[in-house]
Amino acid sequence: MPLSRDDLKAYLKLRKYSNAITVRGFQRLMGFSSPGKAQNVLNRLERYGLIERNEFGEYIVKRDLPPELSMYIVFKGYIVPRALIFTMYITVTVVVYIVLSKPPLHIVTLLSALAIPYWIELVNSIKNLDKIFKSD
CATH class of the missing domain: 1.10.287 (Helix Hairpins)
Known part of the structure; x- marks a missing residue:
């Protein structure tokens, strides 16, 4: 299943941010109304292998591009x-x-x-x- 447009936008915003980010910080960055929605997007990006979660519960972007942006x-x-x-x-x-x-x-x-x-x-x-x- 390819990345959705929203997932791709979220990934690119995270790349531009380029720091480790919490779910709450990602929620603010994307302008989502609930942390649950932010968590779902982060989980999808993690499943695709575009980001990884560290031991502190923060998400870090991997440097590889998704196939859609090759x-x-x-x-x-x-x-x-x-x-x-x-x-x-x-x-x-x-x-x-x-x-x-x-x-x-x-x-x-x-x-x-x-x-x-x-x-x-x-x-x-x-x-x-x-x-x-x-x-x-």
Whole structure:
């Protein structure tokens, strides 16, 4: 069973918080009305292996991403598509080459065409991320 949208949001908030947290603290962090709801979410995340409970009853986030986010990188609490890194690299490389060497038009077209699949993948990654976090 995949993670629900709420579980994923809770996991990402816990990653951003990055400290051990109690059930009551998690309740406040998420804005839940009862500690029971917070406990249920924490239990689900623990079952998925995304967090673990220490001997003091506090929950600590593991550093592995859930499978739904395997094509993303968490950088300082922000989710960045892996495709962004490749897209920026290929685009900057092509632009620098074109500016410095001033190749003929057919070479410029070919190099630009090589970057298109990366841009398409980046747009798809961003759309998938929007679907995950789209509120009902």
